[in-house]
Amino acid sequence: MSINKIGILIVVMMLSLTGSAFTPNSILLNRCLFANNSNPDEKPIKDDGKKKVAKKDDTTRVSVNPSILSIVNNDDDEENVEVDSLLSFPSNDLYASWDTATIHPYSFAQCFKKDSASIVFTEPTDCGFKLPFIGNVTSEFGWRKKRPHYGTDIDLETGDTVGSAFDGMVRIAKLNRSYGNVVIIRHKNGLETVYAHLSKILVEAGQTVEAGQIIGLGGNTGHSFGSHLHFEMRYLGQAIDAEDFVDFEKGILKNNTVLITKADVETKYDLRALHSRQKKDLNLTRVTGSKSKYGKVYKVKNGDTLGRIAQRNHTTIKAICKKNGIKQSKPLRLGQKLKI
Numbered sequence: 001m002s003i004n005k006i007g008i009l010i011v012v013m014m015l016s017l018t019g020s021a022f023t024p025n026s027i028l029l030n031r032c033l034f035a036n037n038s039n040p041d042e043k044p045i046k047d048d049g050k051k052k053v054a055k056k057d058d059t060t061r062v063s064v065n066p067s068i069l070s071i072v073n074n075d076d077d078e079e080n081v082e083v084d085s086l087l088s089f090p091s092n093d094l095y096a097s098w099d100t101a102t103i104h105p106y107s108f109a110q111c112f113k114k115d116s117a118s119i120v121f122t123e124p125t126d127c128g129f130k131l132p133f134i135g136n137v138t139s140e141f142g143w144r145k146k147r148p149h150y151g152t153d154i155d156l157e158t159g160d161t162v163g164s165a166f167d168g169m170v171r172i173a174k175l176n177r178s179y180g181n182v183v184i185i186r187h188k189n190g191l192e193t194v195y196a197h198l199s200k201i202l203v204e205a206g207q208t209v210e211a212g213q214i215i216g217l218g219g220n221t222g223h224s225f226g227s228h229l230h231f232e233m234r235y236l237g238q239a240i241d242a243e244d245f246v247d248f249e250k251g252i253l254k255n256n257t258v259l260i261t262k263a264d265v266e267t268k269y270d271l272r273a274l275h276s277r278q279k280k281d282l283n284l285t286r287v288t289g290s291k292s293k294y295g296k297v298y299k300v301k302n303g304d305t306l307g308r309i310a311q312r313n314h315t316t317i318k319a320i321c322k323k324n325g326i327k328q329s330k331p332l333r334l335g336q337k338l339k340i
């Protein structure tokens with residue numbers, strides 16, 4: 001890459017950081033064709049069909065470091081790269097990378113340097129928020145059948161239209177083994193939203209979309225049993241519970257500004273860590289609880305005698321009889337539970 005080109009890239013990057021500050025609000029509001037089209041009789045003005053596409057294939061990766069800028073193209077075909085789109089990807093200051101090949105390329109622990117982060121979902125200059133599809137929530141964020149479920153499932157019919165939640169840029173639009181046909185959109189509020197199990201993808205990586213714009217059709221592809229939309233909200237790669245922020249019945253945001261803390265992630269959203277902690281706690285309760293509160297319980301087996309049970313459990317016949325209120329002469333029953 002020539003020095004001139006690097007110079008242009010850095011200038012474009014700096015301009016993109018100042019973002020919409022110099023873009024007139026009227027232009028931004030007028031372009032919202034989908035989210036604010038509340039009158040059903042009013043036909044939306046057609047898009048000019050032009051798509052801002054970062055690259056034709058899905059193998060572009062851009063890394064931006066405070067002072068170093070690097071672009072990695074798998075085929076070295078720089079002619080296909082629209083420099084402006086690449087460097088003005090949403091939340092570039094937060095993510096410092098734009099990866100259109102890897103579904104989840106970020107490690108929250110590495111990206112999240114502070115104890116908390118404030119997220120402003122929509123600004124007045126945005127096209128707002130639009131629920132991707134209004135339907136019944138059939139499965140929530142949480143531990144499900146021995147695995148984490150990082151999304152909110154919304155019931156739909158195959159072919160129903162699914163829209164983008166906020167304005168943004170499509171980062172992923174491809175087929176994945178578990179997500180099926182999946183679209184991931186990066187938003188300038190710092191979030192990424194995931195739309196999985198689609199029957200058809202109607203956007204491509206690098207394309208800019210606005211809230212409510214149709215990005216695909218609902219379906220049952222990937223690891224899915226029955227048509228539904230699997231919708232995720234992620235912040236720096238960490239899945240967060242969308243139901244904490246969105247009223248799925250009304251299709252609106254609960255609050256426009258939220259604070260995400262490290263503690264939230266540890267106590268609510270890091271499902272694998274939570275699950276293993278709970279499992280550990282449960283085992284601890286079983287062990288300590290049984291000894292301190294109830295004592296160890298022994299189930300009488302075939303051929304047992306009080307003497308043998310006492311010997312095996314390092315106690316005495318007298319102690320067992322006293323604990324269980326039984327006489328030494330009383331015969332034991334098979335399956336009888338004795339406190340030791």
Ligand SMILES: [Zn+2]
Nearest residue numbers: 151152153230
């Ligand atoms: Zn799901």
